[in-house]
Amino acid sequence: MEIRLQGVEKVFGRGARTVRAVRALDLVIPSGEFVTLVGPSGCGKTTTLRMIAGLERPTAGRIFFGDRDVTDWEPRDRNVAMVFQNYALYPHMNVFRNLAYGLRVRRTAPEVIDRQVQDTARVLEIGSYLDRKPRELSGGQRQRVALGRAIVRNPAVFLMDEPLSNLDAKLRLTTRAELKRLHLELRTTTVYVTHDQLEAMTMSDRVAVMHDGVLQQYDGPAVLYERPVNTFVAGFIGSPPMNFLPATVERSQTGMALQVAGVTVALPDPLRRALDQRAERRQVVLGVRPEHLRFQSPQVAGVLPARVFVVEPVGAETYVDLLVNGHRVVARVDADTAVSVDDKVGLVVDLRRIHLFDGETGQAIR
Amino acid sequence: MTYETRRRLRLVLLYTTLVTVTVVICFPLAWALVTSVKPNDEMLRLPPTFLPERLTADHYRALLTGRAMYFEAATGYRPKTAPPQHFLAWFFNSVVVSVGTTVISVGVSTLAAYSLTRFSFPGQRFFSYFSLMGYMVPSVIFVFPLFLLMARLGLTDRLPSLVLGYISITLPFCLWLMWAFFRGIPLEVEEAGLIDGASRLQVFWQIVLPLALPGIIATSIFSFVVSWNDYLIARIFMNSISQLPLTVGVMHFFEGVHVDWGLMMASAVLMTLPLSILFMLVQRHLIVGFGAGAVKG
Incomplete structure (x- = not known):
């Protein structure tokens, strides 16, 4: 019926x-x-x-x-x-x-x-x-x-x-x-x-x-x-839920670039095309699922600087709560990842899997 | 003092209290029962006998057959109004009035309370507060206005006036009691019935009423006891000796200076019987059937 x-x-x-x-x-x-x-x-x-x-x-x-x-x-x-x-x-x-x-x-x-x-x-x-x-x-x-x-x-x-x-x-x-x-x-x-x-x-x-x-x-x-x-x-939808970070989109020599937590990252093509048709500079919200974050040494260029807030092992994997520029972010990593509280780490975002939302309306940009 | 002795002491105290309370409550009843089967000459003897030396059913026979011959045989005195012959009529009046009051107040309060808990209508809040107020006012205040009302309706000295009078006392409390009961029945159980395919009336009959049964029994007992035991209203509303309920009727056994204790006590025993039987029949239902288990918790 x-x-x-x-x-x-x-x-x-x-x-x-x-x-x-x-x-x-x-x-x-x-x-x-x-x-x-x-x-x-x-x-x-x-x-x-x-x-x-x-x-x-x-x-x-x-x-x-x-x-x-x-x-x-x-x-x-x-x-x-x-x-x-x-x-x-x-x-x-x-x-x-x-x-x-x-x-x-x-x-x-x-x-x-x-x-x-x-x-x-x-x-x-x-x-x-x-x-x-x-x-x-x-x-x-x-x-x-x-x-x-x-x-x-x-x-x-x-x-x-x-x-x-x-x-x-x-x-x-x-x-x-x-x-x-x-x-x-x-x-x-x-x-x-x-x-x-x-x-x-x-x-x-x-x-x-x-x-x-x-x-x-x-x-x-x-x-x-x-x-x-x-x-x-x-x-x-999703548990732990998607991480949100305030970000700015700006036009640069190479096209549209995303500024988040003081770091500039290049945007993947589909998002760049979607953004190209819009204003010069705008506030957006960057959305990243916990499984799309990876750890790197904080010295590597282009990584987001983060500090470990708390580590939550759940068995098969571990949730790591981090502070990025004052914002709480959760990363979902292998259980054997060696991190401890207050470690300084660099976060690598899987750029193909990011989501951008309008800073005012919260609607997805795609 | 060891734990064991303290425990025993507590038990002794507990049982002493219980036995004392039971004796105090039951003694008048037992005394009435004993007196009702004593012959007249033993009844007022000093020192009194607790257990009768000779058993007699004369008092009961007089009440139930309405014949007062034994009066003359025993005392040589024939009372003017010869009350025993009215006993069965009084009993019948009491039954009619109490059953009538109970059926009407339980029926009305059940329907009214259900609609108060389940439907919303203008004036709902006012209505429930107002009826609760009626329950707070002492019934004596209502008696004379009610009497005047009955007189105007031409109902005085007739049984319906008693039924109406008692309902005015019982209804607010019955309504309040049923209201509390219906509020305890989860709405989802009724909705489950509606979805299962029952009509509203079917839901009411087959689901709500069985769940409200303990409440219905409690309100029934309340109305029955109130109307069965009332003296005040009946004393004021009724006149003719054949129309009286038991409570007022048995007062005729006080005849000037002569009190017929035998008839009085036999009446008391017979009056207590219906209530005792009623309680024995329904006390089981008062505790079973509560809505436990329908809903979590």
Whole structure:
């Protein structure tokens, strides 16, 4: 089921306390894809999900399922299933009745209910506690029941609102993989909400990055990582996040050159062409991912002078926090790199992989 | 003092306190029960007997059959109003009024509290504060205005006036109690129901009400006890002897200088029975069924 949002807006409250939760949102979620809405809290991602579910009515704009306008439909007419952050199981019903409830209110035949519940329980390995109440289950088990309640009805769309955020780190990792596998098997259109960019990147076919109710970028995970449209997306996607350094672009004898931390570096061709069409001199923001920084001796010409602030080994690699001209920068280096706190090092930037953003608007220059 | 002796001392103190409190609370009840099965000549004997020498069911028989012959046989005295024959009517009145009050106040407060927690409408805040204010004012203040109102409506000396009077006392508190209960039911559970395909009404019946059951039982007990035990309102609203509830009715056993302690105590025991049975039936539900486990935490 393809989902289309056209100019969707949501405003909460009235007068001085008005909150514009979602602004002029256009989004197409192709049939069968796993799409994630990601952003910091308050960015409008959950509100968007709830509007797709029918739990909130958009203030403006239309929502389509396929070619049918469902904007004014009740949740129960939309044939969607939702997994809530806190699971929202029915506490007075046992697991079987929790799973069966949606089928029962749709007047499914008892033997069909029984078969579908058993099938779902088998897939999710919850068959052994079908007669337990939710309060007798662990967090992970509850999470599975919530998931089971969604898939048992075989809905047209899955909606998931941070379903992993109440699990401990280890369980979150395994469940994440299982969810992805489940989607590959069922191929049901899925809209997933999270504030965790890693979940978004690892699970999704496409990711919609939202900020302050505005859609920033909607692309595949690789594109988001390689070609972020602005400093917000660049800083949000990736861990550790992209480093930003204020810089100036100036015309020199050899063409456009970049001045950063008192050092002049030549620009690679595509960026130079993009800059050539613009003003003589401008403030920009240089964006470099931590893995695109290398250490050199500080005496080598053209390197950025830096001082080691703190060293964070994480096992397979090491994150080195540095100070460059008063700005904090993180480099991601091999675990066996020999650096210690307060060392003076030279930083080499992989110039083919840098990003430039406009100093005022934060938009990518390319 | 060793740890062990201190622990024992604490236990002894604890149990002494518990036993004392239990005895103090239960003695009047036990005394009523014992007195109700003593024959009249043993009842006021000095020194008193705690356990009756001879058991009799005369008092209960008089109350339940309405026949007062034994009065004359035992005392040679025949009271003018012969109250025992009204006992069953009083009992019936009390049941009708209490059940009526309970059903209406629980029904209304449940619906009102649900709408207060789940919907927003103009005047919502004012309404909830206002009803809470009604709960703060002592009920005595309402009695005479209510009486005048009932008189104007032509309801005085009729059971509906009592039901209305009791509701005016119970409703604010019931509303407040149900409100607290509904606020404890997570909204997501209802939304899950809506998405699962239930209508709002189905969600209310099949999900919200079962979860609110402990609250409904608590409010029911509260309204039942208030209306069953009330004396003040019934004393003022009711006149005819056949229309009285138990609390006011049994006062007729004080007949001038003659107090029929046997009937009084038997009535007291019979009055306590319905409440005791009610408590025994529902006390299990008061603790099970809470919404634990639906939501994390």
